[in-house]
Amino acid sequence: MAEQFTAAQDALHTFAKSSDERAEKLRAIRSSLGSHKVDREAFGKLPEADEISKDYEERQEDVLETLGSxxxxQEKIGEAVTATAQSYQDTDDETVTTMSGGGGGR
Structure with a gap:
């Protein structure tokens, strides 16, 4: 019956680690995209070129902000899952201590 109420600690830690890895990848993508600038001249010489250039810059800033967010x-998800795993572990430890007569009782 105890197996029905167990948490897969390894799975929680693996997921938390993968969240941290996703955060790193997103930051790397953000850094890569942020390091590339498109010159205003790349949009041509027509009157609409200025508007297109400004629109591009705004969209690039939005994308960089979104990637940062x-x-x-992802980091917060990793932290929350790690905290959840720790909470499960703390509860398990307290239960074992209580059931073995080692204290924790009222």
């Missing part, structure tokens, strides 16, 4: 979110 996603990376932070």
């Amino acid at each position: 996603l990376a932070t979110l």
Whole structure:
């Protein structure tokens, strides 16, 4: 019956680690995209070129901001899953201590 109430600690830690890895990848993508600039001249000499250039810059800034936010979110997910795994472990440890007569009782 105890197996019905167990948490897969390894799976939680693996998932938390993968969240951290995703955060790193997102930051690397953000850094790579942020390091490339498109000159205004690349949009041509027509009157609409200035507007297209400004629109491109705004979209690039939005993408970079979104990538940063996603990376932070992945980190927070990893931290939350790690905290959940620790909470399960703490509860298991307290249960073992209590059931073995080692204290923790009221």
